[in-house]
Amino acid sequence: MNRAVALRIAACGLMGLGAALLIAALLLSTYTKGKIAKIPLDIDATLVSDGTGTSFDPASLVGEKFVVNENVPLVLQKEISVEAPSNADVVTLQVGDTLRRTDKQQDNGLLLALVDTVTLDRKTALAVSSDTNPGGSVQKPRSIDDEAPPTNVALPHDGLSYRFPFDTEKKTYPFFDPIAQKAYDANYEGEEDVNGLTTYRFTQNVGYDDDGKLTDPIPYASLYDNDEDSQVTARAELWGVPAEDPAEPVTMDRYYAAQRTFWVDPVSGTIVKSKDHGFHYYARDALKPEVTFADFTLTSNEETVESQVAAARDEGDTVGLWGRILPITFTALGLVGLVGGVLLGSFTLRAESALIDPGLDEADHGFFGRRPTDTGPMPAAEAQTEKLPTQRPSDLPPDRPV
Incomplete structure (x- = not known):
């Protein structure tokens, strides 16, 4: 069982516990x-x-x-x-x-x-x-x-x-x-x-x-x-x-x-x-x-x-x-369980998506909520190209005008 599956099970367990506590309250x-x-x-x-x-x-x-x-x-x-x-x-x-x-x-x-x-x-x-x-x-x-x-x-x-x-x-x-x-x-x-x-x-x-x-x-x-x-x-x-x-x-x-x-x-x-x-x-x-x-x-x-x-x-x-005391306590714990389960479930889904599409983990995808700040040219546009040498006039044939 990988970590993502374990987190998903834990999230479901937290939400189930929270719902049970609210019903008990x-x-x-x-x-x-x-x-x-x-x-x-x-x-x-x-x-x-x-x-x-x-x-x-x-x-x-x-x-x-x-x-x-x-x-x-x-x-x-x-x-x-x-x-x-x-x-x-x-x-x-x-x-x-x-x-x-x-x-x-x-x-x-x-x-x-x-x-x-x-x-x-x-x-x-x-x-x-x-x-x-x-x-x-x-x-x-x-x-x-x-x-x-x-x-x-x-x-x-x-x-x-x-x-x-x-x-x-x-x-x-x-x-x-x-x-x-x-x-x-x-x-x-x-x-x-x-x-x-x-x-x-x-x-x-x-x-x-x-x-x-x-x-x-x-x-x-x-x-x-x-x-x-x-x-x-x-x-x-x-x-x-x-x-x-x-x-x-x-x-x-x-x-x-x-x-x-x-x-x-x-x-x-x-x-x-x-x-x-x-x-x-x-x-x-x-x-x-x-x-x-x-x-x-x-x-x-x-x-x-x-x-x-x-x-x-x-x-x-x-x-x-x-x-009074137990219902209030169970209500508070139930709400914590539900909110915690939802947050954990959301994190798990994002983690699984990142494993399927590595691009999701790039900064410009915003997985962690950050927005890209580099607006320059794509990396491919910056690649170096080979330049051909320029021929000098002395290298040209004598019958060809410069």
């Missing part, structure tokens, strides 16, 4: 990214928010009067895990929520408990439903000593739950509230840095208006068969309300309202930080709270923020590698 940026940008199936997180608030004292249920304490330490904890059904298309999250007073022990400090289960589309983070799966459920309350299997009550979810979609946009999303059992708008408010990560800030109002005024509180949906925690009848003296007869029974309904702020990683949709203002109260008129059950504002603690930022970066790095 296109696939990575479209098909492969769609396969990678999904909610993970190995989520196992504990999210903790803490702060202070006003809280009902559960121990006062057996006292002479219901007691409400102010400025008590509170902790809101979410345990998130993955359950069945979870596969390539959907993921089912089970979330255990508890709100506790940390100045009380065991049941005396437990204010709220909820186990929420929801099945999400792994790409859009929207709740999905089927004939066998209504899109979600909540677990009926049990005491700590209850050893019977938990009983779930179907609760169809809609909108987002616990996450935002990959490539979160600056717009309004419906976000499900399991206590209100309904989705409410989460509105984009702006960008904000959280531990070095650029996040989108969203706010949600449940029962409040944008100015923080109580306008449309939600009747509390009890999970007990007898609705014992959504409507309570007790003596007036227990409620602490004025009445002619302290023993007069007074019935109050429980209401709920909330305001939330989410800080969301726009690449992965992970909520890296949250702030919850919850208000649970009893009243005879929905817009006139009388007895507070819990009124709190809690924010994700630093450990939770750090772990969520790390999880968001890991997911974002994976998506960025397959969806």
Whole structure:
């Protein structure tokens, strides 16, 4: 194999490699990214928010009067895990929520408990439903000593739950509230840095208006068969309300309202930080709270923020590698391969032509791009010719005139 053939094969190889890299870049940026940008199936997180608030004292249920304490330490904890059904298309999250007073022990400090289960589309983070799966459920309350299997009550979810979609946009999303059992708008408010990560800030109002005024509180949906925690009848003296007869029974309904702020990683949709203002109260008129059950504002603690930022970066790095870094790299290498192959092929063709017609290698052919500068006569015109000797007059015959 001569050198020209080898160069021609190398040129074809470079162009083929370049084309393959460009195709790979296109696939990575479209098909492969769609396969990678999904909610993970190995989520196992504990999210903790803490702060202070006003809280009902559960121990006062057996006292002479219901007691409400102010400025008590509170902790809101979410345990998130993955359950069945979870596969390539959907993921089912089970979330255990508890709100506790940390100045009380065991049941005396437990204010709220909820186990929420929801099945999400792994790409859009929207709740999905089927004939066998209504899109979600909540677990009926049990005491700590209850050893019977938990009983779930179907609760169809809609909108987002616990996450935002990959490539979160600056717009309004419906976000499900399991206590209100309904989705409410989460509105984009702006960008904000959280531990070095650029996040989108969203706010949600449940029962409040944008100015923080109580306008449309939600009747509390009890999970007990007898609705014992959504409507309570007790003596007036227990409620602490004025009445002619302290023993007069007074019935109050429980209401709920909330305001939330989410800080969301726009690449992965992970909520890296949250702030919850919850208000649970009893009243005879929905817009006139009388007895507070819990009124709190809690924010994700630093450990939770750090772990969520790390999880968001890991997911974002994976998506960025397959969806941005590798496609850009492959595109650049592909273009280099194509251009290099074309240049090498052009050089090879010129080299082969020069071997077939040696004149192509002369300066006046311009093979190397140079133009002839000598415009004098052809070399043949400069060849020396033999001159005949001139005869002198003495050499001529005497009878011939000069």
